[in-house]
Amino acid sequence: MVEVNSQALDIAGVTLSRYLSDAGYDATRIAVECNGEIVPKANYEATILADGDCLEIVSFVGGG
Amino acid sequence: MIPSKEEWQQAWIARNGEALQQRFSSATVAICGLGGLGSNIAIALARAGIGTLRLLDFDRVDLTNLHRQQYKANQVGQYKTEALQEILGEIAPYTRVEIHATKVTEANLVSLLQEADIVCEAFDVAEAKAMLVNGVLEQLPRCYVVAASGMAGMDTPNTIQTRQKMKRLYVCGDGVSDVGNTTSLMAPRVMLCAAHQAHTVLRILAGMYEV
Numbered sequence: 001m002v003e004v005n006s007q008a009l010d011i012a013g014v015t016l017s018r019y020l021s022d023a024g025y026d027a028t029r030i031a032v033e034c035n036g037e038i039v040p041k042a043n044y045e046a047t048i049l050a051d052g053d054c055l056e057i058v059s060f061v062g063g064g
Numbered sequence: 065m066i067p068s069k070e071e072w073q074q075a076w077i078a079r080n081g082e083a084l085q086q087r088f089s090s091a092t093v094a095i096c097g098l099g100g101l102g103s104n105i106a107i108a109l110a111r112a113g114i115g116t117l118r119l120l121d122f123d124r125v126d127l128t129n130l131h132r133q134q135y136k137a138n139q140v141g142q143y144k145t146e147a148l149q150e151i152l153g154e155i156a157p158y159t160r161v162e163i164h165a166t167k168v169t170e171a172n173l174v175s176l177l178q179e180a181d182i183v184c185e186a187f188d189v190a191e192a193k194a195m196l197v198n199g200v201l202e203q204l205p206r207c208y209v210v211a212a213s214g215m216a217g218m219d220t221p222n223t224i225q226t227r228q229k230m231k232r233l234y235v236c237g238d239g240v241s242d243v244g245n246t247t248s249l250m251a252p253r254v255m256l257c258a259a260h261q262a263h264t265v266l267r268i269l270a271g272m273y274e275v
Contacts, residue, residue: 029190031197033230038201058197058229063216063243064101064188064254 003054016047020057031058069158076113085113087269094118094180096168096196098144100249101212102186103134104258105265106148110156112266117152117159118180119145122167132251168192173199177207182265185211186258188243201232210264214238215257216249224256226264228275234268236260 001008004019011019016039020027032039033056039047049055067075077085093114095102098121106117121144125135139147145163152161164176177183177200185196193211200209214237215224223238237257243249267273 029194031194031201031230031233033233036231038198038230040202041198056230058213058233058235059239060190060193060197060211060213061216061240061242061244062188062190062193063214063241063249064097064099064186064193064212 001051002049005057011049012051014049015045016049017044019049025057029060066157072158084270088113089115091181091269092116092118092179093182093184093265094177095184095186096120097186098148099188100132100254101258103148104255105184105186105262106152107134107155108259108262109265110152110159115160118162119148120164120168120176121145122165132249132254168196170195170199174203177204180207182208182210182268184261185209197233208232208268210234210261212237212257212261214241215254216241216243218250221253221256224260226260226275234264
């Protein structure tokens with residue numbers, strides 16, 4: 001299982017970019033931390049989610 | 065008659081204590097975006113005694129900004145960096161203010177933001193917010209980011225909150241109220257979010273990392 005924003009999901013083995021797109025995230029409006037480290041955007045495609053990984057996905061909306 | 069720098073320092077120390085004031089006055093805080101969030105953050109931090117404020121915005125003051133941003137009627141047309149520097153000069157003349165009237169991009173953010181202890185993300189466009197947050201967390205490994213997301217519209221003020229989302233990332237706002245989905249940004253609700261950001265900066269500098 002992979003923990004995403006405190007929710008356990010059965011997505012081990014999937015790439016981060018695939019998960020983000022399946023879950024409906026707009027990759028241009030988010031930041032992603034995996035196991036306490038920021039994941040550079042350039043690595044989304046190559047990052048394969050593993051059992052026990054802990055993801056924090058932060059989405060931004062406009063206004064300021 | 066403007067008080068001397070020494071008198072000002074003593075007044076701050078009397079308020080904050082010497083140890084805390086030392087942390088504030090030796091800090092450099094960068095504010096990216098000088099709209100409703102950034103103009104309010106800058107004023108709050110200057111009043112609190114932050115030593116160096118680095119202000120970044122490529123835009124000029126427009127009439128449509130005056131309903132929520134801290135600029136004055138006679139500043140319409142000026143660069144926001146220069147207009148805010150003027151205002152800060154009147155409020156807190158001994159605060160060091162560095163200005164960059166330029167657009168922050170992935171390519172230039174390291175050179176613009178290096179040596180900042182904390183970066184306040186105060187842009188309005190969601191993609192720009194994400195770009196800055198990713199860029200700082202990836203490329204400036206000692207720097208904290210205090211960002212904002214969700215402060216538009218007429219919803220209750222009580223949903224504006226501060227959350228620590230990552231080790232070096234705090235996000236203030238309600239997380240959902242997109243400016244695109246609502247009529248406008250209201251001065252008080254934007255100020256609330258700016259106040260959350262400014263106070264979070266002070267807490268980080270004080271070593272109080274928990275929200």
